[in-house]
Amino acid sequence: MQETIANAELPDGVKRPSYDRSQLKPKWVHLGFGAFHRAHQGLFMSDLANQETTDWGLCEINLIGGEDQIKKLRAQDHLYTVVEKGAHETQARISGSVCESLHPSLDGIDAVLNKLASEEVAIVSMTITEKGYCADASGHLDQNNSLIAHDLATPDQPQSAIGYIVKALKMRKDAGLKPFTVMSCDNIQGNGEVVAQVVLDYAKVIDADLATWIEKNVTFPCTMVDRIVPAMTDDSYQQVTDLLDGLNDPCSIVCEPFRQWVVEDHFVAGRPAWENVGAQLVEDVVPFEEMKLRMLNGSHSFLAYLGYLGGYETIAQSVANDDYRKAAKALMLNEQVPTLSVQSVDLNAYADSLLERFENPNLHHRTWQIAMDGSKKLPQRMLKSAQFHLAKGQAFPCLALAIAGWMRYVAGVDEKDQPIEVADPMAAELRAICDKAGLNVAVVSQLLSVDAIFPKELATNKTFVSAIEMAYQNLLELGAKGAVAQLVKAL
Structure with a gap:
């Protein structure tokens, strides 16, 4: 058996999950198992499970590309390493909040849709970058986008995140099940409003009754996320390997110690108690969002273009x-x-x-x-x-x-x-x-x-x-x- 972080003896300084991972259920599905999600939402959930008894687990889905990443994640029992690097201190932690993973190329489109449509799933979140929402300059669905054009023509075989979400909601409606909350975690102003608009636009094209049901029953909370998570390099992977005493973790991530998560508390089917591990649950996230986008991200862009x-x-x-x-x-x-x-x-x-x-x-x-x-x-x-x-x-x-x-x-x-x-x-x-x-x-x-x-x-x-x-x-x-x-x- 290949030695991984799931079965190896880890150094004493590495913090491991203290909870029984077998009790986790994939009640929260996330689209886009990227660097930021691993360092942010995935770790919030692992911290919560470390602190109190919970059955909230994550199912990770990559829709386009990333098949190899899902294979590597499965090979180490869905565990991955987060290294928090401050100016003076470094801490390696193992996140254990992920209990399942899927990919349409590995498991089939129907397997992904059935997971999204399953009754136990209460939240479907995403980090798919601005491009993934397939919105035009007005904020409405771009029907000329190649993924959207494909999905509107063949809605039972979606490719885009929007196509998958709407098809899964239709399956739940047809089965008489409650909907799930759709939660964007991308760094987009009014991210909940953005995803709500494109989802409703898409639904109106394929099924007007479905669009009405979504509008009445589905919640789309806005969120503000903040953590600096650089892209991994050969050097950063080597740093992780050194901290793990020579063990390789291809799903690892390096980030800063600081993190912030502000979430509108609008969840149609329940949510984990994220506020117990530092998240801010609020009625209106927009003021926090504008603060972060303009002060942090605006100055970041200034330093990036002029710095480069x-x-x-x-x-x-x-x-x-x-x-x-x-x-x-x-x-x-x-x-x-x-x-x-x-x-x-x-x-x-x-x-x-x-x-x-x-x-x-x-x-x-x-x-x-x-x-x-x-x-x-x-x-x-x-x-x-x-x-x-x-x-x-x-x-x-x-x-x-x-x-x-x-x-x-x-x-x-x-x-x-x-x-x-x-x-x-x-x-x-x-x-x-x-x-x-x-x-x-x-x-x-x-x-x-x-x-x-x-x-x-x-x-x-x-x-x-x-x-x-x-x-x-x-x-x-x-x-x-x-x-x-x-x-x-x-x-």
Whole structure:
């Protein structure tokens, strides 16, 4: 028998599950067994089982790709390692909350649908990235999306997460069963509203009565999730192996010690007592969501685009540059905080805590990773804030430089004429625009005309256009480091 974390003697410093895993039932199904979920929701559930008696277990499902990952997870009895790396301390923990896993390529589409439709399943959650919701620029279902077009034509053989969810809900309705709660855990503003909209749009196309039933009976709580979870590298896998005394865990993950989870307490079929292990259950998550998206994610994107262009491989390296650190803090406090409505939070202290987390030298969070999918992230992280300031006649130089940094980044060539691997669903379209315009300020208006990213009221606002053009020109003339330094000097 191959030695794994399920059957090996682990070092004393590794924290193991203290609960009877045989008592867990797959009452919570999660779509997308990715890095963030392993380090966040999966660990919250394992912590809860360590603390009190519960039968809530997780069934993990990868729908597209990830077959090998499911095989590896099964080979170690659904256990996996989470290594929390602080600036001064490292803790390895084994999560045991997963008790089942499925994949349509391994088990068949019907097996996945039957699991989702089974009476014991009370929650179906997901971390499928912005792309996985198949929404258009208006927030409605994109029926031209290839996965959605396939699923609408053959709804009994779905491929998309939306297709699977709606088909499973139909099966439950037809069987006279209660629905499950649909819970997005993706880093999207109003994530519950986003998934509710595309689910209802999809259902209306295939079955109007089903859509009405879903609208009346299914809950879609919004959530806010926060934990820095860098992509795994050969080095980080080796760090885990060293902590496990030479044992390999292909499902392991490395993350920071900090974590936050704010959840709207709207569950149609019950939920685990997450509040007992630090989650915040609230009536309205939007204020917390906006705080995190604009302050944390907005400054992260600033540091990612301008950091990458400035030659920094990681966020920690970017923020170690005093100009970048000051600019990120000014972005948060001067240009993001005024747009927020969250109450009872010390936002100055929150900004300081974010910078401290970014500075963690033991987390190699690549600027390239944070820079991914910018076309989907800019609107919620920066553009709404820019609109706020424009409406009030206020300047927004930090936001302007961040947006210009994104524009310079998606050209696909860095400041040393080396290629940038731009990972974005619109990468080809954006690169074509940049190639046609060249590296000059004329590209700004061309990119602003992409209405899937920029609303018309921004693209035609002379003040906004001028601010971005000025910032872009500074990037061309001074380089990223120089432009950030000039920004800080002018603050």
